[in-house]
Amino acid sequence: MAVLFAAGSVCFLVGPLPVFLNLVGPQIDALVFFLGSILFTSAASLQWWGSYPVRRLRRMYWWSSSVQLLGTVFFNVTTFRALSSAVGSPSYDELVWRPDALGSLCFLLSGALAYIEVAGGLASRPPATREGFAGGSNLLGCVAFGLSAVGAYVIPTSGSEVDVALANSMTALGALAFLVGSLLGLQQESEAAVAGQ
Numbered sequence: 467m468a469v470l471f472a473a474g475s476v477c478f479l480v481g482p483l484p485v486f487l488n489l490v491g492p493q494i495d496a497l498v499f500f501l502g503s504i505l506f507t508s509a510a511s512l513q514w515w516g517s518y519p520v521r522r523l524r525r526m527y528w529w530s531s532s533v534q535l536l537g538t539v540f541f542n543v544t545t546f547r548a549l550s551s552a553v554g555s556p557s558y559d560e561l562v563w564r565p566d567a568l569g570s571l572c573f574l575l576s577g578a579l580a581y582i583e584v585a586g587g588l589a590s591r592p593p594a595t596r597e598g599f600a601g602g603s604n605l606l607g608c609v610a611f612g613l614s615a616v617g618a619y620v621i622p623t624s625g626s627e628v629d630v631a632l633a634n635s636m637t638a639l640g641a642l643a644f645l646v647g648s649l650l651g652l653q654q655e656s657e658a659a660v661a662g663q
Contacts, residue, residue, distance in 0.1 A: 468652035470509035475648055477502025478641035481563065482634035496552035499563040500545040507538040530579035537572025565637055570615035577608030596650050603647040610640030
């Protein structure tokens with residue numbers, strides 16, 4: 467699960483970088499975003515499935531996993547739409563993927579619920595553990611994805627985004643925070659596997 471989250475994070479980390487877009491072109495860039503969304507959904511599905519048996523003991527964790535899974539599905543739809551647009555138009559020169567507001571809201575709610583589960587409250591400091599650091603890192607990633615959605619908002623009167631640089635930089639920052647959280651989770655999964663042997 468952590469490997470899938472990490473791989474998806476890498477896709478969303480490199481996808482918004484202008485140097486990457488210039489190197490590979492909008493079609494490949496859109497494919498990277500779509501692949502990242504599929505990896506996120508696969509990981510979120512595994513996480514949700516794993517949270518289901520403990521849903522009565524750890525309600526916040528189950529709700530967080532459920533809302534996150536829904537958010538990844540929203541991202542699947544919007545990244546697929548971006549891929550279809552990029553492939554269908556050889557002169558496609560817009561922002562390749564606009565962060566979805568609904569997906570970003572789901573991620574923000576999911577991150578807040580997971581943080582509350584780990585820290586005991588939204589205003590509380592997480593414990594100085596791997597799980598605490600991962601919870602804080604993931605919440606930071608969720609906030610950054612939310613800000614990227616604000617930057618990518620298209621103003622109806624002008625047809626242009628509020629701030630493309632904000633959208634791209636916050637998408638990359640969010641992905642970096644998710645990558646850190648994933649790597650912490652991977653280390654935790656590895657230690658649990660070793661302890662179980």
